[in-house]
Amino acid sequence: MQAEQSSKHAHLQEKQLSSQEVFQGHFLHAFRDEVKLPDGASSVREYIKHPGAVVIVAELDDGRFVMERQFRYPIAQAVIEFPAGKIDPGEDRLTCAQRELMEETGYRAREWARVGVMHPCMGYSNEFIEIWFARGLSLGERRLDEGEFLDVFTATLEELLAWSQSGELTDAKTLSCLLWLQNVRSGQWAIQWQSVAEG
Amino acid sequence: MQAEQSSKHAHLQEKQLSSQEVFQGHFLHAFRDEVKLPDGASSVREYIKHPGAVVIVAELDDGRFVMERQFRYPIAQAVIEFPAGKIDPGEDRLTCAQRELMEETGYRAREWARVGVMHPCMGYSNEFIEIWFARGLSLGERRLDEGEFLDVFTATLEELLAWSQSGELTDAKTLSCLLWLQNVRSGQWAIQWQSVAEG
Secondary structure, three states: OOOHHHHHOOHHOOEEEEEEEEEEOOOOEEEEEEEEOOOOOOOEEEEEEEOOOOEEEEEEOOOOEEEEEEEEEEEEEEEEEEEEEEOOOOOOOOHHHHHHHHHHOOEEEEEEEEEEEEEOOOOEEOOOOEEEEEEEEOOOOOOOOHHHHHHEEEEHHHHHHHHHOOOOOHHHHHHHHHHHHHHHHOOOOOOOEEOOOOO | OOOHHHHHOOOOEEEEEEEEEEEEEEEEEEEEEEOOOOOEEEEEEEEEOOOOEEEEEOOOOOOOOEEEEEEEEHHEEEEEEOOEEEOOOOHHHHHHHHHHHHHHEEEEEEEEEEEEEEOOOOOOOOOEEEEEEEEEEEEEEOOOOOOOOOEEEOOOHHHHHHHHHHHHOOOOHHHHHHHHHHHHHHOOOOOOOEEOOOO
16 A cells, blocks of 8 residues: 555655654654655654554444543643554554553453554654454453543434534544544444454 | 633633744744643643635636645645635735735635634644635636645535545635535535625
8 A cells, every 4th residue: 555655646646865864762763764755855754653553443332432531731631532552662562552442441341343443643743553353341440551541431423423523522533533433333344343352 | 702702611721821933934933831720730832823714615607616736745735625714914904815816726706605714723823714705706817826836626515525425625724614614515504705806
């Protein structure tokens, strides 16, 4: 797909000339690359390197979804989100989805489906977020990371859509998952479930 | 709403203790803040300050939408997106939406509707993106910024949804707009149009 893309959209492509690390913080890792533009001129691109993440749309047997409310410091708001988290080095993405769901909410799932991937801010970050659906849930004990504070609650699809419309739900990854959820629920989009050992 | 939020979710809130600029690039502007966690402990938050942006869902009289394909260097892919762009200092958001639509695609619109706002990566950026719908389009001449290369094309809602399902469309802001578009098109969500002078 990458190769196909490069030939198909070669007139848009930018090529790396050099790359320099410009900031390494506790969390943020920033680079500045010199690039060759499609017209041959050179320019500069600055961006964050991110390990990638997963988001989990976990449906309870009663049709409600497992949600989180978490304070997001950069925007100074407590935000409604589907559970999500960063991939550990070398970690398999399904394993990451299982781990994040269990650590943050206490739920394990018997069935999982990988439905897609999104790019949340590709203008200045290489972050991708894989979207997983989960069902067959059972509740255990959550294990939050130190310094992590979040509320877990459940909501119906109708509530989530109403909050999206009213502006109470503004997280782009959660809105993107709701596009999936609405179309899967209506039967428009099919997904492939797999049974997994409870991890 | 901020005030209401702070009292309602005080048990999640993090408070700024100090703030330090850690990187000022051509585009990226990064900060590291010391914060007080809900349990009284202190921690560090690193994030990008961003001026905010707008995204435009512009519908032609034949029901097709104005789209862009643009190479996004951090993910090294040519990406399908609704037109979008950063707000200039002091710029009104509707003015920004009109400007970006015209500069990038050449289209002006007679009617506009502000439908909502999203936060694309609130874990490490304060960026918000206001969502605007536009209709009553007329085509003029586009004026791309120097070093900006992008293809303009049109697509139906059905095509956009099919590309979302297949994984050809992965931009979270565009997926979030499609949630709006699908619910507006079906009559589930109402939006308020305003006529504006063609700018």
